Amino acid sequence: MTSTLDSGATSDALEGTAFTHEGDALVAHFDTKDFAGAMRLLNAVADSAESLNHHPDVELGYGRLDLRLTSHEAGGVTDLDLELARHVQAAARELGYA
Numbered sequence: 073m074t075s076t077l078d079s080g081a082t083s084d085a086l087e088g089t090a091f092t093h094e095g096d097a098l099v100a101h102f103d104t105k106d107f108a109g110a111m112r113l114l115n116a117v118a119d120s121a122e123s124l125n126h127h128p129d130v131e132l133g134y135g136r137l138d139l140r141l142t143s144h145e146a147g148g149v150t151d152l153d154l155e156l157a158r159h160v161q162a163a164a165r166e167l168g169y170a
């Protein structure tokens with residue numbers, strides 16, 4: 073089983089991103105101005121998740137996207153969650169939401 077990471081092990085990687093380490097997950101909130109913007113970001117997240125075969129829990133609303141990244145099989149945060157967070161942050165920056 074893949075070993076999990078505690079917040080001390082992820083803090084440097086999360087510095088300057090929208091993500092914080094909360095318990096067994098990396099969480100982030102993005103403001104996107106409107107629903108179409110939230111969907112654009114979610115579509116980019118979905119592409120990254122599929123390419124990594126690692127998927128977020130999402131909450132979508134008008135002008136907002138909330139993400140929760142955790143490795144279900146490992147029972148906590150792993151390097152895959154950090155990798156997906158990097159992809160998400162880059163997509164959000166590219167779309168002007170970070």
Ligand SMILES: C[C@H](O)[C@H](O)[C@H]1CNC2=NC(N)=NC(=O)C2=N1
Pocket residue numbers: 125126127128141142143144145146
């Ligand atoms: C069979 C498939 O590879 C696994 O279920 C993958 C799919 N996506 C996943 N996503 C996340 N966040 N955690 C997992 O453990 C996981 N496992």
